[in-house]
Amino acid sequence: MPDLFEDVARRWKDRSGRRAAGRIDDGAVRAAYARWAPVYDRVFGAALDAGRRAAVATINALPAGRVLECGVGTGLSLAAYRRDHRITGIDLSPDMLDVARRRVSEGALDHVEALEEADAGDLSFETGRFDASVAMFVMTVVPDPKAVMAELVRVTRPGGRVVIVSHFAADRGWRKWIEDAAAPFASALGWHSDFPIARILGRDELRLVEQRRVGPIGFFTLIVFERL
Ligand SMILES: C[S@@+](CC[C@H](N)C(=O)[O-])C[C@H]1O[C@@H](n2cnc3c(N)ncnc32)[C@H](O)[C@@H]1O
Numbered sequence: 001m002p003d004l005f006e007d008v009a010r011r012w013k014d015r016s017g018r019r020a021a022g023r024i025d026d027g028a029v030r031a032a033y034a035r036w037a038p039v040y041d042r043v044f045g046a047a048l049d050a051g052r053r054a055a056v057a058t059i060n061a062l063p064a065g066r067v068l069e070c071g072v073g074t075g076l077s078l079a080a081y082r083r084d085h086r087i088t089g090i091d092l093s094p095d096m097l098d099v100a101r102r103r104v105s106e107g108a109l110d111h112v113e114a115l116e117e118a119d120a121g122d123l124s125f126e127t128g129r130f131d132a133s134v135a136m137f138v139m140t141v142v143p144d145p146k147a148v149m150a151e152l153v154r155v156t157r158p159g160g161r162v163v164i165v166s167h168f169a170a171d172r173g174w175r176k177w178i179e180d181a182a183a184p185f186a187s188a189l190g191w192h193s194d195f196p197i198a199r200i201l202g203r204d205e206l207r208l209v210e211q212r213r214v215g216p217i218g219f220f221t222l223i224v225f226e227r228l
Pocket of ligand 1: 052074119121136142
């Protein structure tokens with residue numbers, strides 16, 4: 001825990017270099033989340049909950065089906081899915097997955113079919129396997145967001161839903177001010193706080209169904225696509 005605080009404090013002091021510090025690869029993601037896993041729920045549980053609830057509500061409004069949660073982390077959303085959905089979670093971090101597996105067994109979450117270590121940008125699932133796929137607070141963390149979007153599209157069946165919750169960069173105003181203040185925390189999590197929403201919009205295989213701000217101050221955005 002003190003390590004984490006020191007890391008955030010260091011990034012705070014070095015705010016001018018934060019964009020470079022935010023550049024990450026798979027190894028860096030695993031190392032960062034090995035340190036976050038024991039305290040992740042306490043630090044980011046409630047803080048990100050509004051976004052998770054919005055995404056899961058979107059999934060729960062769909063007919064029962066197979067759902068892929070990419071970057072499932074410690075599994076904070078798993079108990080909230082309707083029990084007639086069948087959930088597969090994947091994550092790059094074995095340490096985050098250990099917490100998720102404990103949560104599934106302690107909570108008897110039988111609707112969770114599998115929790116697997118995998119790279120969201122290079123999935124082994126067959127094309128069109130899932131009725132819906134969801135990524136919550138993942139797109140700004142992954143080394144290659146374009147590859148992740150391509151995989152979410154590939155593994156979701158035509159007519160299915162792709163649901164994203166994320167923070168996207170504000171150009172100006174008070175959101176930009178909060179973004180700058182929170183940048184050392186974001187950077188310690190491996191988040192790209194300057195991630196533009198345009199990077200996930202405009203794909204030919206996806207029709208935008210919904211886009212709205214979520215959470216008490218609308219800091220995060222929920223985006224729902226239909227897979228064409
Ligand atoms: C900020 S956490 C979000 C966790 C969870 N979705 C939540 O709502 O709390 C980001 C998660 O994405 C995972 N991740 C990062 N890069 C990934 C990748 N390429 N493939 C799969 N998971 C990845 C991290 O290990 C971490 O668990």
